[in-house]
Amino acid sequence: MPTQFDPAQFDPTQQFVRTNIMHTVVPHVHPSHITTVNKHIIDHQHHFPVTESVVNECCEKNTMCGTPYNHHCGPQPRW
Template sequence: MTHPQQYVKTNIFNKVVTHVHPPHTTTVYKLHINHQHYFPYTESCVNECCKTHTMCGVPVNPCCPQGPFGF
């Protein structure tokens, strides 16, 4: 018994599958606030003056002449 000769015919269909990988860039703007604290030192000087009035004896009255004993 003879077998029929068999042939295989292959048809190839090319299919393109695209893969998109888009890059993304995020730009961050960051504000840094530096609080600087200063404590300037100041100094003051005070000059004080004290006055005293001392009555040494009886004041002379120019309207009345002094007597022989000074009063």
């Protein structure tokens, strides 16, 4: 008899994330203008509040230090 083939079986697609870190410098220019009119001075004050957030990452690793014991010794019957 010729070799027969069953339909292919597909596992669900595994999703992976690749993180690329790119350094970008963004110059910020803060022009100011002071006008004195009739001895009146306008003082433009610039404040730069900062917010902060934290991301905690956890990585796990599995290391195989040998091979598992196979309790099925010898050929198995094919049904």
